[in-house]
Amino acid sequence: xxxxxxxxxxxxxxxxxxxxxxxxxxxxxxxxxxxxxxxxxxxxxxxxxxxxxxxxxxxxxxxxxxxxxxxxxxxxxxxxxxxxxxxxxxxxxxxxxxxxxxxxxxxxxxxxxxxxxxxxxxxxxxxxxxxxxxxxxxxxxxxxxxxxxxxxxxxxxxxxxxxxxxxxxxxxxxxxxxxxxxxxxxxxxxxxxxxxxxxxxxxxxxxxxxxxxxxxxxxxxxxxxxxxxxxxxxxxxxxxxxxxxxxxxxxxxxxxxxxxxxxxxxxxxxxxxxxxxxxxxxxxxxxxxxxxxxxxxxxxxxxxxxxxxxxxxxxxxxxxxxxxxxxxxxxxxxxxxxxxxxxxxxxxxxxxx
Numbered sequence: 001x002x003x004x005x006x007x008x009x010x011x012x013x014x015x016x017x018x019x020x021x022x023x024x025x026x027x028x029x030x031x032x033x034x035x036x037x038x039x040x041x042x043x044x045x046x047x048x049x050x051x052x053x054x055x056x057x058x059x060x061x062x063x064x065x066x067x068x069x070x071x072x073x074x075x076x077x078x079x080x081x082x083x084x085x086x087x088x089x090x091x092x093x094x095x096x097x098x099x100x101x102x103x104x105x106x107x108x109x110x111x112x113x114x115x116x117x118x119x120x121x122x123x124x125x126x127x128x129x130x131x132x133x134x135x136x137x138x139x140x141x142x143x144x145x146x147x148x149x150x151x152x153x154x155x156x157x158x159x160x161x162x163x164x165x166x167x168x169x170x171x172x173x174x175x176x177x178x179x180x181x182x183x184x185x186x187x188x189x190x191x192x193x194x195x196x197x198x199x200x201x202x203x204x205x206x207x208x209x210x211x212x213x214x215x216x217x218x219x220x221x222x223x224x225x226x227x228x229x230x231x232x233x234x235x236x237x238x239x240x241x242x243x244x245x246x247x248x249x250x251x252x253x254x255x256x257x258x259x260x261x262x263x264x265x266x267x268x269x270x271x272x273x274x275x276x277x278x279x280x281x282x283x284x285x286x287x288x289x290x291x292x293x294x295x296x297x298x299x300x301x302x303x304x305x306x307x308x309x310x311x312x313x314x315x316x317x318x319x320x321x322x323x324x325x326x327x328x329x330x331x332x333x334x335x336x337x338x339x340x341x342x343x344x345x346x347x348x349x350x351x352x353x
Contacts, residue, residue: 028283060109068238079197089207096111252287254293258283
């Protein structure tokens with residue numbers, strides 16, 4: 001269900017967190033020169049979880065570190081709808097099914113004995129459902145069902161308290177404490193994506209092959225992705241969210257100089273430089289995806305205001321300050337069906353977790 005890492009956010013020599021002002025709060029700054037392409041730091045999350053809908057649709061991930069549990073070939077077969085598919089160079093897949101372990105009580109899966117033990121030590125003893133794993137009336141299962149399908153904070157708070165209440169953590173079960181937790185994850189959570197197939201493709205790209213074999217392999221991979229797009233669409237990864245101590249200190253820019261990635265096929269975040277960064281320069285990521293960053297200033301501000309509760313004043317936004325507040329064409333279509341009242345919006349402050 002989720003992982004809690006107690007040794008996250010180890011100090012690194014290349015960055016420091018500084019207070020900027022009362023409006024922006026804190027930020028992350030370079031302490032030395034960082035070159036484009038460098039890994040600025042790696043970090044484990046304070047807490048992370050696979051999205052419940054992602055798990056429901058058979059995206060199998062380690063309950064602790066979110067490592068994909070399907071082999072690349074199993075993943076490709078499921079996503080393409082071709083159960084007879086054979087991947088070349090299967091040895092490039094890093095998934096080791098022989099190392100996987102299940103909780104003996106509830107059968108939740110882990111990628112290794114280390115992850116199973118870490119989960120047991122940190123959270124799973126509380127969340128383990130034992131023989132009630134499939135019982136729809138168990139309080140935790142009721143909470144999970146509501147989390148998948150309801151945007152009502154009042155209902156979620158009630159079910160959360162029933163399932164997990166602890167006197168030692170009383171403040172977080174009060175309505176204002178629950179809203180604070182919800183807002184903390186909703187505005188600071190970092191999306192996590194893991195994929196054994198993606199790792200296999202990267203391994204194939206790194207192979208040194210004769211020209212004809214390279215052409216044949218590239219054509220195979222291109223066709224595979226076409227088949228997957230036709231069968232499954234864009235949802236290729238095991239997906240979840242994590243809260244990272246250092247990474248969450250990064251402010252947003254519409255022209256970021258760093259980005260997060262997960263090349264080790266688990267929850268370990270790598271923050272990499274997109275451009276050269278000078279000592280004392282702020283390290284910024286983008287809270288928007290590539291398509292959103294290409295929208296108009298007005299459209300970008302609307303997304304950031306609704307999801308992160310701030311107005312961006314980055315270099316790009318300031319340079320476009322005199323532009324008309326015109327909504328991007330693709331966003332106009334999305335806005336066409338909106339009809340929620342303010343009360344509806346307050347009741348539906350639901351993040352994708």
